[in-house]
Amino acid sequence: MEIKIYNTLSRKKEPFKTLEPGKVSMYVCGPTVYDKAHVGHAMSALVFDIVRRYLEYRGFEVKHVTNYTDVDDKIIQRAMVEGVDSMEIAQRYIDEFDQHLKDLNILPASEYPRATEKMPQIIEGVADLVDKGFAYPKEGDVYYRVNKFPGYGKLSGRKIDDMEAGFRIDVDQRKEHPMDFALWKGAKPGEPSWPSPWGNGRPGWHIECSVMSHACLGEQIDIHGGGNDLIFPHHENEIAQSEAMFGKQFATYWMHNGMMQLSGAKMSKSVGNLVTIDSFLEKHEAAALRMMILNSSYRSPLTFNEETIEHAQKALKRLRSALRPALPKDGWGSAAKLEDQSVKAKESFLAAMDDDFNTANAMGHLFDFVKTINQARDEGADQESLAKAQALLNELVGVLGLDLSVPEVQGGEAEAFIDLLIEIRKKFREEKLWELSDLVRDKLEELNVSLEDTAQGTTWHWK
RNA sequence: GGCGACGUAGCCAAGUGGUAAGGCAGAGGUCUGCAAAACCUUUAGCAUGGGUUCGAUUCCCAUCGUCGCCUCCA
Structure with a gap:
């Protein structure tokens, strides 16, 4: 190439x-x-x-x-x-x-x-x-x-x-x-x-x-x-x-x-x-600015406004969705397929970047790869296969200078209290006190804390 | 006035001479106590008018529009 x-x-x-x-x-x-x-x-x-x-x-x-x-x-x-x-x-x-x-x-x-x-x-x-x-x-x-x-x-x-x-x-x-x-x-x-x-x-x-x-x-x-x-x-x-x-x-x-x-x-x-x-950095993470640039051609004018910033942040979130760990599931038999698609993802990524640093195209391939990884997880991929693909995603995204680790938005002090609320909500949910458990979730959402209930328990992240 | 770039779905945005990636938003579905997330399905004939061609969104010309430069500018 x-x-x-x-x-x-x-x-x-x-x-x-x-x-x-x-x-x-x-x-x-x-x-x-x-x-x-x-x-x-x-x-x-x-x-x-x-x-x-x-x-x-x-x-x-x-x-x-x-x-x-x-x-x-x-x-x-x-x-x-x-x-x-x-x-x-x-x-x-x-x-x-x-x-x-x-x-x-x-x-x-x-x-x-x-x-x-x-x-x-x-x-x-x-x-x-x-x-x-x-x-x-x-x-x-x-x-x-x-x-x-x-x-x-x-x-x-x-x-x-x-x-x-x-x-x-x-x-x-x-x-x-x-x-x-x-x-x-x-x-x-x-x-x-x-x-x-x-x-x-x-x-x-x-x-x-x-x-x-x-x-x-x-x-x-x-x-x-x-x-x-x-x-x-x-x-x-x-x-x-x-x-x-x-x-x-x-x-x-x-x-x-x-x-x-x-x-x-x-x-x-x-x-x-x-x-x-x-x-900009007071309100947004640095990766969002980079993402805005990656999403389009470096040679074209780039519109800067709340909408494009939000778009970039959603794109980052989407990339990050691929980095979640495996689910406790059985029946996974497509490790070869995931590997095969990883190879293809990298090839496509390189081909796009070789073409005058076409980052928008390259990102398209990375989003495809995100989907592939998420599919594999849903199908019950084991942690090892998943981690391999995720490592490649991190590698390619790293070539673009993106860091997908979630930045510390606020001090660690709040986290203990959030964990505590989640713990209490868990009790509510066990008692099927849905109104109370939803109240906790909604109120936390208002404080920019999003809860997600998964098979392994409830996770949270800053909005 | 001169030079240059661009004009693709509701929005952002790739791409190609033989009928258009991806993301967001929207719609339907799976999952869920309900959500969220993830997954599945779904949504365009490419500014306009000519020309070249068997065939153009993709090449050429014109028009309109947007932006940059011609002064300091990333």
Whole structure:
């Protein structure tokens, strides 16, 4: 079987071939840390976590680098508003984001470079582009000369001539061409800055990714990822920079995730329609967010609302239903059938994931497998056969980064009392005092505790 | 205005040139004291209009609609 990846560069699915056999270098654009991260940022991190986990499952050694943009206009602005150093702002939100990554069960990247830590390399990169004629200094700034790079527009499908720069904003008169973009910005008074051959200043947004990618992964990489809002201009400019610097193709595969939508529009700070990761996790388990993403294509927009969250939680519950233990029954004679279906489940799962990480399809196969397992249990499967299938389910779901163990919703204190109530209800039921036993069940339900009577007794779980 | 993506059942969402996975919700049933859970059965002709084809939901064109980008953005 062969993995296929949808490449934004060609707008097609292409067979996955790495630069080096068995190894994958992957660079994913991380957030600009000027404010609290929202679930859209989490989506991007989750999507590429799934990609990374799957590639590793398929035997690749993945070097995964994701950056933090820790110097830019918005960070500086925020710092001025709060009257603190811009590095303090950046550090605050980096720390927060790190914690989010842990909470969301996202595997740590191999490296988390920051722009401010790579300043000498960035300056070197800008100087290199100036030397090669791809950039020109102008009054303390340095601009990339877009017309000098023949491939400009190949990622986003644009032509320089077609683009009416200035259509929405005024063109900076210092640029030779309206599409030229800043590699280096001269510092205004009071702004954080670094010395450079062009005076004190700071890097433009795009150059840091080219430089950090090079510093961490080399001149060429296998996969470059990010949100599809970055295709233009950010990734287009990265290509222009990196390929001008090294004279070879930058990334083989460009992968872009779709945008998280809230109230019919892309979730964003400027529109104000966002849900922070913090507020999501206050109300929901982390796995629910991952489940939302798994249920659809990573490339499509994803609607975020109460309904889709609930849907994801029900889907999780459904997966978990397969993990219940065997029933005390006889007459089980289909162990071979269960094993056979386990093999098929895994094959289908892999085939779906090989096809551009088609998680929605893969989930479909896992739900089929859930049904298979539940059927086997109902038919009286023994614990050993069942456990084997369940282990496979956990394994496959683990490839997607899902943990099906039920999170501790509340402290253990309540549990003893719930057990006590169940014990009392058991007496009622033995006495056939149905009204009383139902009262206990209903009242507990109101307190978000669901009871289920089974042949082995009554079990309960948080709703 | 330019570029790009998308439009599949009540909802979410895969997929295919030869008559459509899965999940949720709904209906009926098994089980249960009753429920719940699980299991069984059941619910679509794929935006619209053309074209290519023996045959299209799947390919091409147009139209309409939604979204993204063209300014910072995951």
